[in-house]
Amino acid sequence: MSSFELLIILPIILGFLGYLISFLRNEFYFLGAILNFYYAIRIFLISRKIEVTRKIFNILNFSVDKLSGFVLLFISLFTLLILIYSIRYLKYYEKKKEYFYYFLLIGAIGCGTVLAGDILTLIIFWGILLSLISLIFGFFQYATKEGGEFAFVKSISILGFSDFLLILGLGLLFISYGNLSFNLKLPLNNTINILSFILITIGCFAKAGAIPLHSWIPEISKVAPAPTMAFIPASLDKLLGIYLLLRISYYLFDLNTNFVLKNYLMIIGSITILAAVLMALIQKEVMKLLSYHTVSQVGYMVLGIGTGIPIGIAGGLFHMLNNAIYKSCLFLTAGQVEFWTKETKIEKLGGLAPNMPITFTSFLISALAISGIPPLNGFFSKWMVYQGVIYLYKEGNYLFPLYLLSAMLGSILTLASFLKLTHSIFLGERPKEYEKIKEVNFSLWFPSALLAFLSLLFGILAIPLPIKGLIYPSLPFRIEEFGFWQPLLAFILIVLGVIVGFVIYLFGAVKKVERKDIFVGGELLKEEERHFSGDQFYSPIKEAPLLEKGYEFGEEGSFDFYNYLTAIFSGFSLLFKEVIDYILELIYHQIAYFSEIFGGLLRKIQSGILSDYLFVIFIGIIIILLILIL
Amino acid sequence: MLPYLGCIILFLIGIYAILTKRNLIKIAIGFCLLEYSVNLFFAFIGYKKDALAPIYANLSQARNFVDPIPQALVLTAIVIGLGTTALLLSVALRIYEKYKTFDIKEIKRLKE
Amino acid sequence: MNYLPLFTALPLLGAFLIPLLSKIWERLSDIISNVITTLLLILSVYSLFLLPIFGKVYVYEIGKWAIKPIPLGIVFTFDNLSLLMVLVINLLSFACSLYSITYLDNYTARWKFWTLFLLMVAGLNGVAITGDLFNLFVFIEISAISSYALVAFGVEKEDLEASFKYQIIGEIAGLTILLAIALIYAKTSTLNMADIANTFAKESKGPLFWFIISLLTFGFLIKSALFPFHFWLPDAHSQAPAPISAMLSGIFIKVVGVYALSRLIFNIFGLNRLNASHYFNLLLILGIFSIVIAGFIALKQENYKRLLAYSTISQVGYIFVGLGLANFWSITGALSLIFAHALGKGLLFLTAGPVEKEAGSLDIHLLSNFKKRMSFYGIVYTLGALSLAGIPPFLGFFPKIFLILGAIKGKRFEVAIILGIFSLLTLAYLLKITNKVFTKKEGEEVKGVSSIVISFLFLVFLIFILGLFYLNYLEPNLISKATEAVISGVEYARLVLIK
Amino acid sequence: MTIIVKTITKILVGLIFLYGIYIITHGHLTPGGGFAGGVIISASFILLILAFGSEEIKEKIGYIYSSIFESIGGLSFLLIALFGLILGSYFFYNFLPKGKVFMLFSSGIIPLCNIAIGIKVSAGLFAIFLAIAATRFIMKE
Secondary structure: OHHHHHHHHHHHHHHHHHHOOOOOOOHHHHHHHHHHHHHHHHHHHHHHHEEEEEEEEEEEEEOOOOOHHHHHHHHHHHHHHHHHHHHHHHOOOHHHHHHHHHHHHHHHHHHHHHHHEEHHHHHHHHHHHHHHHHHHHOOOOOOOOOOOOHHHHHHHHHHHHHHHHHHHHHHHHHHHHOOOOOOEEEEEEOHHHHHHHHHHHHHHHHHHHHOOOOOOOHHHHHOOOOOHHHHHHHHHHHHHHHHEEEHHHHHHHHHOOOOOHHHHHHHHHHHHHHHHHHHOOOOOOOOHHHHHHHHHHHHHHHHHHHHHHHHHHHHHHHHHHHHHHHHHHHHHHHHHHHHHHHOOEHHHHHOOOOOOOOHHHHHHHHHHHOOOOOOOHHHHHHHHHHHHHHHHHOOOOOOOOHHHHHHHHHHHHHHHHHHHHHHHOOOOOOOOHHHOOOOOOOOHHHHHHHHHHHHHHHHHOHHHHHHHHHHHOOOOOOOOOOOOOOOHHHHHHHHHHHHHHHHHHHHHHOOOOOOOOOOEEEEEHHHHHHHHOOOHHOHHHOHHHHHHOOOOOOOOOOOOOOHHHHHHHHHHHHHHHHHHHHHHHHHHHHHHHHHHHHHHHOOOOHHHOHHHHHHHHHHHHHHHHHHHHO | HHHHHHHHHHHHHHHHHHHHHOEEEHHHHHHHHHHHHHHHHHHHHHOOOEEEEEOOOHHHOOOOOOOHHHHHHHHHHHHHHHHHHHHHHHHHHHHHHHHOOOOOOOOOOOOO | OOOOOOEEEHHHHHHHHHHHHEEEEEEEEHHHHHHHHHHHHHHHHHHHHHHHHOOOOOEEEEOOOOOOOOOOEEEEEEEEEHHHHHHHHHHHHHHHHHHHHHHHHHHHOHHHHHHHHHHHHHHHHHHHHOOOOHHHHHHHHHHHHHHHHHHHHHHHHHHHHHHHHHHHHHHHHHHHEEEHHHHHHHHHOEEEHHHHHHHHOOOOHHHHHHEEEEEEHHHHHHHHHOOOOOOHHHHHHHOOHHHHHHHHHHHHHHHHHHHHHHHHHHHEEEEEOOHHHHHHHHHHHHHHHHOOOOOOOOOOEHHHHHHHHHHHHHHHHHHHHHHHHHHHHHHHHHHHHHHHHHHHHHHHHHHHHHHHHHHHOOEEEHHOOOOEHHHHHHHHHHHHHHHHHHOOOOOOHHHHHHHHHHHHHHHHHHHHHHHHHHHHHHHHHHHHHHHHOOOOOOOOOOOOHHHHHHHHHHHHHHHHHHHHOOOHHHHHHHHHHHHHHHOOOOOHHHHHHOO | OOOOHHHHHHHHHHHHHHHHHHHHHHOOOOOOHHHHHHHHHHHHHHHHHHHHHHHHHOOHHHHHHHHHHHHHHHHHHHHHHHHHHHHHHOOOOOOOOOOOOOOOOOOOOOOHHHHHHHHHHHHHHHHHHHHHHHHHHHHHH
């Protein structure tokens, strides 16, 4: 037994033991995850030195290189962290033993998927993974929340259909070339290669959540609890989907041989960035907002990988890692908030920062990272993607300004929506019922804090740690330039700036904020009416004091550029949300309606009268005779 | 050619009975007619003009036998037909017991 | 391999012994029949390993009537296609007889059930191994007559009605096949299938040839319940006792319909896409009609077993699409689907038994209001349904993908698209039952019953393990060899007669 | 039934039965055989039922016996075939000496097969008759 089998089998066995033995349940699950992580580290360390392949029973063929080694490491890290989190978080759920068992299985099978060394192994693991994910989603189907069944059906049908296409693509390859391993660099110039590439990318897109196959993530976010969201759409599926996309784009095939397919990826990436972030902007529910951002961030990865420029690809890969880190952190912290408040509507929350400092800090770091604020990791990977896009002009691809624009705009809007979110959850007025809320306990805040720390670390020490250590070695290119951004230097400058600011703050007008009662028309304003929640952040922009000064000469907000912009954006987001989702839903319902009617009509053929049957049968033979003899 | 024509006529009568009659027993009878016509046809196939019965008496006459195989086969087919007809009739009688009718158009609890 | 006749002799022995011995102790019939199905399973698995030693075809001369120089006697021919069918038959009949031990507590006169059941198994095994055309007919009729009686086994109103309709339509098919055999005999003066193939290979294909083909096709399409000849199936398969529904849906229609037809058209008459493209297009179109129409009807069904019965029609459509495309991939898909569908649909029909016993009805509306929980049956049902709908890693996934690839290889992209879309429909109508019947949270849990549970576990295990080992074991060792036997056409005759 | 019918039946039944046996045992020599003879034998039983009514034969007992005999017939036929498999390693192998042509004890296992078939067919046909006749009585009630 080598580490390969143990990595997968041990969690399964230990999970099963935990499933059976109730009084040692958590210990067994924890042990399973730990062992999984241990073997993942071992395989990762081996993969730094040599590529290893291993055949088991002549069926499963595992192989690990530098790329899969590092993805494997992070999958099993996330499994461990989120398992720790959910053991506490889901303590009072009814069927938690099944949940944890599925969870561990998903972790183990996810590792297997990454390690798959040929097409058949990949098909097997990918299929098992889909079944497990459907099990874990189905587990929440009848949760107390409404729409659970619809969400389950929608996500499983999208994932199932796209997985079907993916396996079809792989099968096409299998039949054309035999059981391939994944490092052949086939040129994308004949029909079979192109067709199977497109089919496989569809599977990757649905897993990772790129538009137009994204809609299962926001839907499932309504019912699934925070750790599930943090694990499946935010980290595992990102890692797997983008890993597979990268794997087929530059290992199995060579994307640089087909100009059109590159643009296909980049266009999908750019649309994903913009459309999803626009939808996120108007969400009023924490989980749903986060899930739209999950979708939006995929765009950067697809865009980066689609550029075909080494630094862009490295950026995409790095962004995948970063996104998994900060997005699971965001989901986890949102879960921590929900854990006490039992509330996910933005307007009902507020002012929780003093109560939950660690949660707030983790959330803030991740939020800044996702918005691409230097020196955090999100900025650096986006920066690499931008550079990749800019280099496109050297290849004569003159669509690059569009891609660049959408990427940057997406980043700005992300910042905007996270300002709103941070404000409305942690800052602003605190509703009365939340005053007694305390910080969550260690096993809840530790995973998110660790992830936030990782974000910070990967941002500041980007070049020595993740880039040189993980990203560049795992790509099949030699990359010389790092761009002209020096994160460490920048961090030092920023810290200096902050210190200067703090000094100024100290020496400046240090006043204690006074709380005063507010009167309107002589009446004392009630506590509730004073509450200013973040969900109206962008509608009354014109009333914000800063803008009022800036555009005093204009009429009351009508000259307000931001106002127009918001209106346009909301228009767009409404368009995407209402029209496209509406159309998709309409099609879904129409198909259901049509099949109802059609099936009802066809049922009438079976009239119950024998003579009718015989009559039809004799007509049948006459037709057969006519066709065959004449 | 005439015997074959007879077979075909019998066959058509059988089809007519099955398709148009409403009584279960009549349908069974029509079915028997179909079966007889096929058996008859099979039996005719083995027939040769002026040939002897296929009994192995002495070798000098061995040249002009009727083909014995169709007869054996028809016998088997008749046995099978016997089984089906018996089953068909007993089911028809049980149906009458339960439904109190032999009319096939009344017997339509299973539909759609 | 001179144990070959035991495939029919053993169940016949059981069928004749049971009426005698069960008068002494009725439970003895359970033991006898289970021992016999177990022995058959062992024999068929043993043949799986033994056949490659004997080459592609093993010919067994009954009564030592040598096949050379003139094939006078009856022969059994056992090639890879027969092997596949025998394996499927005995796997499922093993599971069903195991299941019936507990299931039959609902009925009186269990020895009658066992006698008929073993007769049916004998007939099916005989169909799969025989090399003689008339013998084929006899075995078809043996299994068919016992299945008519078994459908009426409950002697309720609906059972009798279904049995009557099934008999009339089924016997019309039988007579048509007999007529075709008579015509073939008139033309070739032989009944040995290999000899017939040789004779037909020499002659040109005139109208009489096509008349024979169309009679056979008609007969076997009725037996395999392809649209528009399917009317008997929803009645018969939904009214039979659960293990019989499983046998009928799982293997009966495939052995008696699909296997017999493909043996005749490919191996005996030597048709292939080059010399008879219109014939295969006919099969293809009827297959697609079956898939679509039966799929939509199934979506609207409100009866547990009737829904499954319509699903069978739809799946038979898939098999015929595979035969109609008639290239290597599609026939591999069709044959794998025979395997996968036998196990999967058998499992689904078997779950209907305990559900009906608990709830007293199979109406989905009533079942969805039923108070108790049936999680075990629900899980088993769902696994079977996932396999049938072609979700990896279960066995049912591979046939679907092979069929689609076969359609692509045959440059029939529209067929590939239809197959892909309607496999989703399969998922939809099969999971309808899971959704409405098996997803209850509260209520008392229904306990599984011993022999029923064992047979379920056996089938689930097979579905899962064969799915896992499909491409590496099942496909190269069994299915692709069987496909080769189908594809190679009249090569079969040469191999039989060379002995 | 009238006394005429009953009397004639009493005389004829034995003859019909004997004729049936003759047909069966000479199956390998003359036209006829197990099936034809079996039908004739069962006809003799049926004649008895028709003439004397159900009370005389005790339908139920007749049913049980016909079932037993049918099984015995089928079983013996199958056992003959299996003996061939055991003794001569071929199913239905003619393991007995073939004898002289046109003698009663000749042609190996074929007379035995005929007898088995005769038992099977006579019992089976009688059982079918009884089954359908029994239904008639239920209908009357």
